[in-house]
Amino acid sequence: MSESELNGYIISVYGDLSMPLGPLGAAQRGIEDLMAGLNTYDRTMKMIKDIKKFTAEDIGKYASLADAVTSESGSRATAGGKSMIEANAELYDYINYNLMSGEEEAE
Secondary structure: OOHHHHHHHHHHHHHHHOOOOHHHHHHHHHHHHHHHOOOHHHHHHHHHHHHHHOOHHHHHHHHHHHHHHHOOOOOOOOOOOHHHHHHOHHHOOOEOOEOOOOEOOEO
């Protein structure tokens, strides 16, 4: 990836992260933060600082991590409509619709 392409991605992500929420969005985020014990403002500011420092060389450093996560031995998960998942059931080792209970419905 060229520096120019990377800069385009960085600008896009920066724009998404720094977009104003508006009164309702800010209130919702505040409530979610309070309930989850998070401070998304601080986390977002850290992400913005980290993104600004990201270089094309960093992509190579993270490539092995991405390979490990998506390798044959790695875990994968899908979130989506039940009908779409069932239509592609052959892609999965097992399907668990009840993550909160830990029960498996299909194998």
